[in-house]
Amino acid sequence: MASTLPSRRSFLALSGLSALSVSLTAACGAGDSGGGPAADGTVSFAWWNIATTEPGKSLFPQISAAFTAAHPNITINTTSLENEAFKSKLTATTSSGKLPDVFQTWGGGVLRQQADAGLVEDLTDLLDWSSRLTPVSLEAYQFDGRTYAVPYDIGMVGFWYNRKLFARAGITSPPATWAELLEDVRKLKAAGITPIALAGKEKWPGHYYWAYLAMRVAGLPALQEAATTKDFTGAGFVRAGAHLKELVDLQPFQPAFLGAGYATPGGQAATMGNGKAAMELMGQWGPSVQKDAGADLGPDLGFFPFPTVEGGAGRATDVFGGGGGFALRKGAPKEALDFLKFFVLENEPKLLASNGYLPVVKGAESLLTDANKKVVAESLTKATGFQLFLDQAYPPAVGQEVNDSVADLIAGRKTPEQVTASITEAAKGA
Amino acid sequence: MPSAETTLTKERTDRAVPPHPPAPVRSRPRAWGDWASVAWFLVPALVLFLVFVLAPIVVAVYTGFFKWGGIGPLDDFVGFANYTKLFGDPVFLGDLGRGLYLIVLSITVQLPFALFTAVLLNQRLRGRAVYRMLFFAPYILSEVVTAVLFTMIFLPGTGMADHLVGLVGLEGLQGKWLADPSTVMPTLFVVMIWKYFGFHMMLFLAGLQSIPSEILEAAAIDGAGAWQRFRHVTLPLLGPTIRISVFLSIIGSIQLFDLVWVMTAGGPNHSSETMAIAMFQFGFKRYQVGYASAISVVLFMISLVFSLFYQRYVLRRDLSGAVTAGGGR
Numbered sequence: 001m002a003s004t005l006p007s008r009r010s011f012l013a014l015s016g017l018s019a020l021s022v023s024l025t026a027a028c029g030a031g032d033s034g035g036g037p038a039a040d041g042t043v044s045f046a047w048w049n050i051a052t053t054e055p056g057k058s059l060f061p062q063i064s065a066a067f068t069a070a071h072p073n074i075t076i077n078t079t080s081l082e083n084e085a086f087k088s089k090l091t092a093t094t095s096s097g098k099l100p101d102v103f104q105t106w107g108g109g110v111l112r113q114q115a116d117a118g119l120v121e122d123l124t125d126l127l128d129w130s131s132r133l134t135p136v137s138l139e140a141y142q143f144d145g146r147t148y149a150v151p152y153d154i155g156m157v158g159f160w161y162n163r164k165l166f167a168r169a170g171i172t173s174p175p176a177t178w179a180e181l182l183e184d185v186r187k188l189k190a191a192g193i194t195p196i197a198l199a200g201k202e203k204w205p206g207h208y209y210w211a212y213l214a215m216r217v218a219g220l221p222a223l224q225e226a227a228t229t230k231d232f233t234g235a236g237f238v239r240a241g242a243h244l245k246e247l248v249d250l251q252p253f254q255p256a257f258l259g260a261g262y263a264t265p266g267g268q269a270a271t272m273g274n275g276k277a278a279m280e281l282m283g284q285w286g287p288s289v290q291k292d293a294g295a296d297l298g299p300d301l302g303f304f305p306f307p308t309v310e311g312g313a314g315r316a317t318d319v320f321g322g323g324g325g326f327a328l329r330k331g332a333p334k335e336a337l338d339f340l341k342f343f344v345l346e347n348e349p350k351l352l353a354s355n356g357y358l359p360v361v362k363g364a365e366s367l368l369t370d371a372n373k374k375v376v377a378e379s380l381t382k383a384t385g386f387q388l389f390l391d392q393a394y395p396p397a398v399g400q401e402v403n404d405s406v407a408d409l410i411a412g413r414k415t416p417e418q419v420t421a422s423i424t425e426a427a428k429g430a
Numbered sequence: 431m432p433s434a435e436t437t438l439t440k441e442r443t444d445r446a447v448p449p450h451p452p453a454p455v456r457s458r459p460r461a462w463g464d465w466a467s468v469a470w471f472l473v474p475a476l477v478l479f480l481v482f483v484l485a486p487i488v489v490a491v492y493t494g495f496f497k498w499g500g501i502g503p504l505d506d507f508v509g510f511a512n513y514t515k516l517f518g519d520p521v522f523l524g525d526l527g528r529g530l531y532l533i534v535l536s537i538t539v540q541l542p543f544a545l546f547t548a549v550l551l552n553q554r555l556r557g558r559a560v561y562r563m564l565f566f567a568p569y570i571l572s573e574v575v576t577a578v579l580f581t582m583i584f585l586p587g588t589g590m591a592d593h594l595v596g597l598v599g600l601e602g603l604q605g606k607w608l609a610d611p612s613t614v615m616p617t618l619f620v621v622m623i624w625k626y627f628g629f630h631m632m633l634f635l636a637g638l639q640s641i642p643s644e645i646l647e648a649a650a651i652d653g654a655g656a657w658q659r660f661r662h663v664t665l666p667l668l669g670p671t672i673r674i675s676v677f678l679s680i681i682g683s684i685q686l687f688d689l690v691w692v693m694t695a696g697g698p699n700h701s702s703e704t705m706a707i708a709m710f711q712f713g714f715k716r717y718q719v720g721y722a723s724a725i726s727v728v729l730f731m732i733s734l735v736f737s738l739f740y741q742r743y744v745l746r747r748d749l750s751g752a753v754t755a756g757g758g759r
Contacts, residue, residue: 088714095500095719117502200609201697256586258698259609266585395499397716411611411699 044075045101045336048090050324052082055354063350067342074335094119101332102340105149105325107140108392109399114327115148121328123147126337132345136380137360140388141325149327150340153357155284156321156380157208157306157389160372164300165193165278174304176316178216178243181307185252188278195250197277199268200258200410203403204391208281209247210406210419211390212306212320213240219313220385227394230427232420236313241409241416243309248410258411263293270294281306283321284358284376303375318385322392323360394427401426487730494724500717512724522725525705528615532683532704535619541675544627545668548634549660562635566628573625577692580621584608584693608694611701618690618702625689626682630675637671638664670748677740684733705729 051060057080064076079100081089086104093099099119105111114120124146130138133151141149161174166184169191175181188195199205214223218236226232254260254271261267272280273294280286287301308316326340344360351357352367358377359365365377391399405422408414414422494513497506516522547565551558568576583590584607595603606613641664649659665672687706690696696703696711703711705725713722741749 091500091714091717113499113501119501201695203697254586256605256607256609258611259584259586259607259614259694265582266588395717397499397718400711400716407697408699413699 041073042075043073043333043335044077045333045339046077046079047336047339048079048081048086048100048103049326050083050086050104051080055356059350059354059356063343063347064339067339071335071338074339076339099329101329102326102336103329105141105327106322106389106392107149107325108322108388109395110392111141111148111327112143113395115143115146119330120148121330121332123150123328123337126334129341129345132362133360134362134381136319136383136386137323139386140322140392141327149325150337150344151323151325151360152344152351153325154321154323154360154380155358156319156376156383157212157281157283158376158379159279159281159304159306160272160286160290161279161302161304162272162275162277162297162300163302165275169193169278174302175307177307178213178309182246182250185247185250189250189252194254194271194277195252195279196254197260197268197271197280198253198257198410199260199262200253200407201260202262203407204389205262205268205280205282206410207390207403207406208320209244210240210402210409211387212281213243213309215318215320215385215387216240216306216309216314217243217312220318220387222313223387227427230424232423232427233417234420237420237423238416241419244406244409245416248412263289265293267293273297275300284373287372288356301372303372305379315384317379317382318387319379319383320387320389321380322389323358397429398423398427490723490726490730493720494727496720497718498720500719506720508720512721513728515721516724516728521700521703522705522708524700525703525708528702528704529684529686531615532619532622532686533680536622536679536683537676539619540623540627541630541672541679543623544630544675545634545672547627548631548638549664551631552635552638562632566632568625569629569632571625573688574692576621576625577689580624581608581693584617608702609698611698614694614698614702618693621689621693622686626679630679633671633675634668637668641667673744673748677737677745680736680740681733684729684736705732 047064049056049060051057060080061078064078068074068076090099090103094114097119099114111120115122127147127150130147134154137151137154138147141147141151159174165188166174169184169188171184171187175184185195214237217240218234222234222236226234226237254277257268260271263269268280268282269286269289270293271277272286273290273296275295275297282289287297290297290301305316306320308314326343328336328340348359348361348364349367352359352364353369355370355373358373358380359368365374365381368374368377387393389399390402393399394402401423405414405419409416409419493504495507495509496504497508497512498504551562551565555561571579586592586605586607586609589607591607592604595601603613607617608614645663645667646659649663654662685706686704687710690702690704691707691710694702696707706729709722709725709729712718712725
């Protein structure tokens, strides 16, 4: 026993060392952007995505299979996780300092934290095909002029409305200004129709109102400046809250909205889809969730951009939204980037045909067939400015505080001044 | 101490063997060998305990002194700042208050109700096995399934709860339930009772079964009525079970998470938030891991201090052996 033990131990140590050195050489080879694949020519990388529902669930594996068929030396180890599960798993992985080679990102504050920690690859100089992508789709992943991810989907938030219910209340055209919107809410209420569906339990749908109002009143530059100075107490932000309070005071939401979820039974999407409310402020995915949770409104469903506010600094064509992209781990094999190029440029028609994504490649809007998707895509191409969802653009602590305090404002528990003070406090502390 | 003496004499007479049987004579090396093998067999359990219980506690206490976002090095030492911020936060103080609210209601409403059903189902009754099973069934359901089920029941407008109160003419309650800050806690508590009273009922039933019927018969012969028999025989003899029941329901209330998370996520506007939910919010939604660690340390300390005191002063008699020894006092 005593004589065999050391030899066994040294054997283990040796094999461990050699395994380490193999992975080290592999890492070095991969980290060098000019370098080729490992000695035997094979490359493998991990790909984490969130395609657990259709159309991505069947589309993503098709795309990766097509890529590996064309490059037999490459293996892709795919992990598909549900949205929230993905976020928790990535958080745990991030704290260990080791990210997967290619992973889903929504850009903004989280990606920025990862980039600042030196965990993700700076793609600015590697992405020689970025000129083929629409600028608006890249914005969420760019900080200080550097690009950290490749987009595959982009969208925006706006009002989805029920044409039939608007007509019943005697409204002929969708509102273009905030005053008109308030007037239409009064008309809808007078006609006995719930004007707006809102998921009060989930908080993020409520933050859209405050964010859009801040964009319209204070303007995009003010929002971006506030993110760096960490001061949200400016008059424009207080006024945004005051305008939201004007709307809340009209009691426009469905009964018991504070307990309502978004996609859950009886939630915001179901209320809207079943024709029990006249409008909702939601992203491009709104119609498909309405169909899932309630019913398809079909041609009765219309879209109008968030109204402008009288005397505000923002323009009607400034959009608020977000999309999806893929980031690379620092030192990921360069084949991973080739895969992303293939994924985005070669497969854009497939992605759009599945009716689940919006174009990120210039000129691809013409491939869209769905009328509502077309409207959204056109608003995006005409966009004069873009703001990412605040709960993603800012560090998580600030984003959640925006959601929380705006929810308090909507429930009548905070004043517009208190909202800006809370967000500022969170920003200074984060 | 008289009670200790009586126990000892009882043991002596019962067993009729010397209280200290002569220990087998062993040499010192043998004893050391025994210790070594004990230690050897303890290693797996000890390692698991260290890695999954003690180490996380130590790490949580340590990170609680830092401002840390979960990424990168722990380099922003803030001392007790997380704790001072915690106890200056009205929402967290509210969490503490809500914990107390649930504890008080559990002890004053849920446990008496469970005891009542247990006493009822301890009688000779047609189909009592079916009732026992029915009342115990909710406890077997997972918390998440229960929460989803009751979300449906309390759905505004179309839910069963709205229909029921509509039928009895209480339209004022319709559409509130989980959606109104003033009704959310009582509503949650109703769900808690539904879910957990069957468990306590089972504990009480087991306790009732162990009460010798001779004592109750003797009391009846001495002329004690039903209430007197319950108050002066059953209740004191059920003492150990009741004390354990109280202990479990207090610890359960302090750590309540999944039921609330799925039904309300702590809302509307923090009005149903518990400490565990605050911890999750800060740790996994806001990525303020240091602050969340501080919350978890407070949660842990409250549970620890409470359990220690409860075991020291309330459960002492129950834990030290003979169940019937101190029952009469």
